Amino acid sequence: MSLWKQKRIMSKAVGLAALALSAAVGTSASAEEAKTQYFPLATFRVGAYASSGIPVWAGEIDYFRYINEVEGGINGIKLVWDECETNWEVEKGVECYERVKAGKNGSPVPIFLPHGDPISKALTEKSVADKIPLVTIAYGRTEAIDGRVFPYSFPVVFSFWSEASSAVNFIAEKVGGKDKLKGLKIATVYHDSPYGKETQVPLAHLAKTYGFEDIQIPVPHPGNEQSAQWAKIRQLKPDWVFLRGWGVMTPVAIKTAAKVGFPVDHIIGGIWSGSEEDVRPAGAVGKGYLAVTPFPAGANFEIHQKLKKYILDKGLSDLKDPKSFGSVYYNSGVDEAIVAVEAIRTAQAHFGVRPINGEEAQWGLEHLDLSEKRLAEIGATGLQQPLKLSAKDHEGGGAGKVLQWDGEKWNVVSNGWVKSDRDLLLPLIYERAAAYAREKGITPRDATN
Amino acid sequence: MVLLAALAGIPLVANDYWLNAVLIPFLIMSLTALGLNLLMGYAGQASLGSGGFMSVGAYATYNLLLRLPELPLPVSLLLGGIISGLVGVVAGLPSLRIKGFYLVASTLATQFLLEWLFNQYGWFSNYSTSSSISAPRLAFLGHDLSSPAGRYLLTLATVVVVTAVAARLVRSQTGRTWMAIRDMDTAASVIGIPVSAGKLKAFFVSSLVIGIAGALWAFAYLGTVDARSFNLDRSFQVMFAIIIGGMGSVRGNFLGAAFMIFVPILLDHLGGGVFGGAVDPGQLENFQKALFGALIVWFLIKEPRGLAALLSRAWTRLASRINR
Structure with missing residues (x-):
């Protein structure tokens, strides 16, 4: 069979699949109310790491529901989300990112949470081209702390x-x-x-x-x-x-x-x-x-009381196993949701109260200031450390708590947050970021803007 | 020719999702399948080292682009492929003494050795903190190829050229030698066919093609990879693609790759559209996996020689009905 014929057959197969796929995409879109903030979630509910993933989404979705149900959204803008399963695999993660990046029903994507170290690395450059910030809490490329070289990668809190x-x-x-x-x-x-x-x-x-x-x-x-x-x-x-x-x-x-x-x-x-x-x-x-x-376990933080009262007790929780309430992974989901919501809030304060796009959320992240006072208002004192980001510093916190397992649960044994020697390590990180910029031919941004 | 133009014209109509998430991985998977098919489908040497050879191609091309920036992109790609081909020859040496499952085991060792090597020695990844590699700027003749359309066209051009060469090769003396070795190597050597040279040549060409595909996978598709992107799962995926598509068939590679890449995505979209919100997302995901597995089994029962045979049978039946 000639090559030309093979091509023809191949393209027929492609065309058929394309037709079927586009039909499928078409049916999934349904009318949503206007003025909502889309927030896609890349999840891994199946695969080798599902057991650690499932409580994370529960924490995240519970906090989003709390924001929607109790606070009426972020300044009145309600969050809508859908899930895309990655299996913690790079290829599926990239597919999910490409699927959601254009937003949904006119609402743009403010932040993408890759949830997987290799996925975050594969998206590093794509996110710059698409202007969608990647927030990777406690994973991801360490050099991305230097936001002058990595404008859209945010390894916030704890590298x-x-x-x-x-x-x-x-x-x-x-x-x-x-x-x-x-x-x-x-x-x-x-x-x-x-x-x-x-x-x-x-x-x-x-x-x-x-x-x-x-x-x-x-x-x-x-x-x-x-x-x-x-x-x-x-x-x-x-x-x-x-x-x-x-x-x-x-x-x-x-x-x-x-x-x-x-x-x-x-x-x-x-x-x-x-x-x-x-x-x-x-x-x-x-x-x-x-x-x-960076995610101390425990269900006694103020935000947990609120989540229990308004979400869990009303049967709105995404959590299958109530024992996981307040676990490390559940709390990491809550932490991540707090950072995302506060970044959108910061961006809204600057750009106006409306759904925020990736470029605006990037500004919001770089101007995020989670002070002790703000954390107390949220009810996350002790759960989340104070966090102040800038173009030169996409990490912000850099402290962790040390927990000890007593056979039943974790207890904090360190003297509060244990700070890292960021002053000692940042110069090395900047050096590595500069080397990356040279290799890729990137001109670092001016950090003053 | 018209069709080639149509394929090249796709970037004008398709959006980023189609290019980045569907078409580029499909084309590269087809190329990888082609590489393995030359070795396994034509020369009859089973291998589970495809992932390893992909990583050799990716890391070799990365180092060529990094250390010899004056080389044009296609030359770096080809040289990366040749390096992978040479590694393939070394990995193929055991095939001179052993065959069948024993050869599979020895290629499996190659797979693990290569994965370990790139993870262990920082030189290959230019001492990056995470031993991952990411593409230096992709450009050819002054054109920047880093946009989705650019990467798609780079992939398409490579796949077309390599497929054309491979399609000629399997119909040449070399291809006939391979098939003789596959069908009965003792008989082949009795009638004077150089069996050893034929086997090593198959390993070389196969690894060369797989190496080029690996470099494309790293730079045109994902952008940043580490050795884990080319693990044993990848080798199995490639092998499944050729088994489903059809061994010893060039177009089978495209069919098999299409099946491996499109069907899970299609199921995912369908699942989300039909049951979205109503069914627990974790359960839905597991159901899709089961359905995908069932589809593979069903296709193989219908036609053990793969989709290519299924298609040509359907084609003959259709043609005879029209002629009647």
């Missing part, structure tokens, strides 16, 4: 570098000051992936500054067998272990540590090793395990 530095500073808090770090051995057991390696550079730098010994031990994906790694730990005898896992790796690490006799209260989990879903499967040996997180 991986801040995570590492906060963990080290918590150890300092425990041993009685940063000068006591000298001579300590801190081993990082990490998921051997780009995500897992993100903290190598900052830890090496911190080790040089404070004089502790930095040991790096990789665990291959998925991490369901770690005898070799923990045998090495037993041999090297580190004082502390910093555990940067993902998925099944965390409970296996806790169990294996118990087997080799490493004290569980000297293991500090990272952000993605610090949820109920991570430690519960480890069973009794998980009691005493620590974790550093």
